[in-house]
Amino acid sequence: MAKSITIKDIAREAGVSIALVSFVMNNRTEANGKQKYRVSSTTRDRILEVARRYNYQPSSAARMLRQGRTRVIGVILSDLSNIFYGIIARELENQAALHGYTVLFGSSDEDPRKFDLLLRSFIEKDVEGFIVVPCEGSRSSLEYLIRSGRPFVVIDRYHPDYRLPTVLTDNADAMRQAVDYLRSQGARSIEMVSYAMRISSMGDRETAFREILGADAHIYHLPFNLKASDASAVADEVIRKGTDALIMSSNVPSVAVLQQLFRRGVRIQKDIKVVSFDYSNAYAFFDPPIPYILQPLPQITEAAAAYLFRLIEAHSNGESPEAAKKIVFKSKLIV
Amino acid sequence: MAKSITIKDIAREAGVSIALVSFVMNNRTEANGKQKYRVSSTTRDRILEVARRYNYQPSSAARMLRQGRTRVIGVILSDLSNIFYGIIARELENQAALHGYTVLFGSSDEDPRKFDLLLRSFIEKDVEGFIVVPCEGSRSSLEYLIRSGRPFVVIDRYHPDYRLPTVLTDNADAMRQAVDYLRSQGARSIEMVSYAMRISSMGDRETAFREILGADAHIYHLPFNLKASDASAVADEVIRKGTDALIMSSNVPSVAVLQQLFRRGVRIQKDIKVVSFDYSNAYAFFDPPIPYILQPLPQITEAAAAYLFRLIEAHSNGESPEAAKKIVFKSKLIV
DNA sequence: CTGTTAGCGCGTTCAA
DNA sequence: TTGAACGCGCTAACAG
Numbered sequence: 001m002a003k004s005i006t007i008k009d010i011a012r013e014a015g016v017s018i019a020l021v022s023f024v025m026n027n028r029t030e031a032n033g034k035q036k037y038r039v040s041s042t043t044r045d046r047i048l049e050v051a052r053r054y055n056y057q058p059s060s061a062a063r064m065l066r067q068g069r070t071r072v073i074g075v076i077l078s079d080l081s082n083i084f085y086g087i088i089a090r091e092l093e094n095q096a097a098l099h100g101y102t103v104l105f106g107s108s109d110e111d112p113r114k115f116d117l118l119l120r121s122f123i124e125k126d127v128e129g130f131i132v133v134p135c136e137g138s139r140s141s142l143e144y145l146i147r148s149g150r151p152f153v154v155i156d157r158y159h160p161d162y163r164l165p166t167v168l169t170d171n172a173d174a175m176r177q178a179v180d181y182l183r184s185q186g187a188r189s190i191e192m193v194s195y196a197m198r199i200s201s202m203g204d205r206e207t208a209f210r211e212i213l214g215a216d217a218h219i220y221h222l223p224f225n226l227k228a229s230d231a232s233a234v235a236d237e238v239i240r241k242g243t244d245a246l247i248m249s250s251n252v253p254s255v256a257v258l259q260q261l262f263r264r265g266v267r268i269q270k271d272i273k274v275v276s277f278d279y280s281n282a283y284a285f286f287d288p289p290i291p292y293i294l295q296p297l298p299q300i301t302e303a304a305a306a307y308l309f310r311l312i313e314a315h316s317n318g319e320s321p322e323a324a325k326k327i328v329f330k331s332k333l334i335v
Numbered sequence: 336m337a338k339s340i341t342i343k344d345i346a347r348e349a350g351v352s353i354a355l356v357s358f359v360m361n362n363r364t365e366a367n368g369k370q371k372y373r374v375s376s377t378t379r380d381r382i383l384e385v386a387r388r389y390n391y392q393p394s395s396a397a398r399m400l401r402q403g404r405t406r407v408i409g410v411i412l413s414d415l416s417n418i419f420y421g422i423i424a425r426e427l428e429n430q431a432a433l434h435g436y437t438v439l440f441g442s443s444d445e446d447p448r449k450f451d452l453l454l455r456s457f458i459e460k461d462v463e464g465f466i467v468v469p470c471e472g473s474r475s476s477l478e479y480l481i482r483s484g485r486p487f488v489v490i491d492r493y494h495p496d497y498r499l500p501t502v503l504t505d506n507a508d509a510m511r512q513a514v515d516y517l518r519s520q521g522a523r524s525i526e527m528v529s530y531a532m533r534i535s536s537m538g539d540r541e542t543a544f545r546e547i548l549g550a551d552a553h554i555y556h557l558p559f560n561l562k563a564s565d566a567s568a569v570a571d572e573v574i575r576k577g578t579d580a581l582i583m584s585s586n587v588p589s590v591a592v593l594q595q596l597f598r599r600g601v602r603i604q605k606d607i608k609v610v611s612f613d614y615s616n617a618y619a620f621f622d623p624p625i626p627y628i629l630q631p632l633p634q635i636t637e638a639a640a641a642y643l644f645r646l647i648e649a650h651s652n653g654e655s656p657e658a659a660k661k662i663v664f665k666s667k668l669i670v
Numbered sequence: 671c672t673g674t675t676a677g678c679g680c681g682t683t684c685a686a
Numbered sequence: 687t688t689g690a691a692c693g694c695g696c697t698a699a700c701a702g
Contacts, residue, residue, distance in 0.1 A: 006680060018681080018682095021681090022682060022683080023682090026681095058680085059679085062679070062682085063680080064681095065680080065682095066680085066681055
């Protein structure tokens, strides 16, 4: 635009002071029993009319500067283009909007350097708080975040060394459901496909798997940026060993391995029974459909958002924050 | 945090003036042939050391206020949790980062009111520009956006009434590829599944379909928020009519209808051949895999970002913007 | 050559 | 209902 209209323009046009325009725009005149500032309704109407006519938008920069609040939060996820995180992003966007906030999103790609860059760039934008999915090696970034004093909530994973505000699902319980189900279907040699990342979600699932299966538990580890050849190797090995059931620790490697098995003519759900963590719309195309562990993402994101906004409120009122706690939701096996 | 450190703190601690800290932080001392301001390297080092020690982050609010630039763009898509838009979001995030920008994302859910709310809330946050996917009924919002004078680029769809900066794919050409392919496979009665939305992407595909098929072209229209029953109805009708090929206009209805056909025992790719617009990882689980129209999203997003940042640059230099143009990329049928 | 002073940008809010 | 200070960083103008 040539130049945007400021509060000054409105004041001049309405023939009142800048302060009065500010009061009117912020409804400082009616709400709040105190009614510290009363404005005659004719003046108020005139101001509102002018503001509307000029399409006045207060500069958030100036407002921010004054009140020190940006009404923006930062969300750092693993990868926005993964449906799992896409849904989380979507829900968080809604939750934030309900609280009057907008969201700065970033994807770490499970790379601690990217994670750190995003963190710093968001802090520079003065976000009031964070919701983060910390990746492997993000320890020093988290310490930086803690030192920054900004409120934040960790989701999907927890940090082994710190007691932080965290919201996630009970992965051990979910794994138990998966194994129980496969055994009830007659599976004898169950193996697991997981990511080769040291993050608590994978770790908890693997630990639970090992506890249940005992000494002969076998887990395939795939890199985060997996190539077809990685999945092929697993498929070949599974066929060679005659494994009769697989638990997939996440939807991306799940689909990748399933594709390779399918391509090799394996009759999925007959020769090999499968249960996967997280939804993919590919699961419906098997007979019977592939059961999957459904995390209650709406609840998780709502709890995380509520938690964060409580922390932000306390923080901005100078109150000391509530003790960090871990909120855990159960997942369900959808058959 | 108790309170964040400002440039003042650094200046006091380093025993210099605020201005000098500002110069040093902005490297106004070395670059730029003019070298208007020289600072002794010892002073500079001291300032930098103090800044680092205190972990000084300039307040972006103050900087914004002063230079009138936020280095933030707004991106309004249809639905972040749809893989197609998830990928676009991901690419735009990267592109923006390369240009030193961060991104405010929002999902319209194809609801013009949400679209409008997002637009206004982003403008209030002072984004420097937009990349938008306008939904049906967003006309008045677009007019508002145009009047706001902020640079923007439309992607994925074009607006029939305005000549706007736009980047998208050649949908008619893609449809021709799809029909040609199905005919080459011997299909005789081809029908199309589309969304019941008046948006150019669907419109162009449908128009091309009708042009090719002639009078007997039949198109099923599904609502954006489709329920299983919507897809069921299509599946039943297709079976009843003995349709032998379907072109799916988008990945979501595609998967929904495929699921219903699968459930009814239809041998997909044998009884009914299918080609779909946009990728889904479910397509690999058919034999042969379902061919799909792959839009060159990396190119589209890169072109859109480059376009937008050119506009923003011109805008902030007070130059008049280049004439609006439509950039079109061809899609490919992946078999 | 090195560094400082002072005003600005825009909306908020206290004192009058 | 208003004047004026304020928040923080940028930068033109100026001084030693």
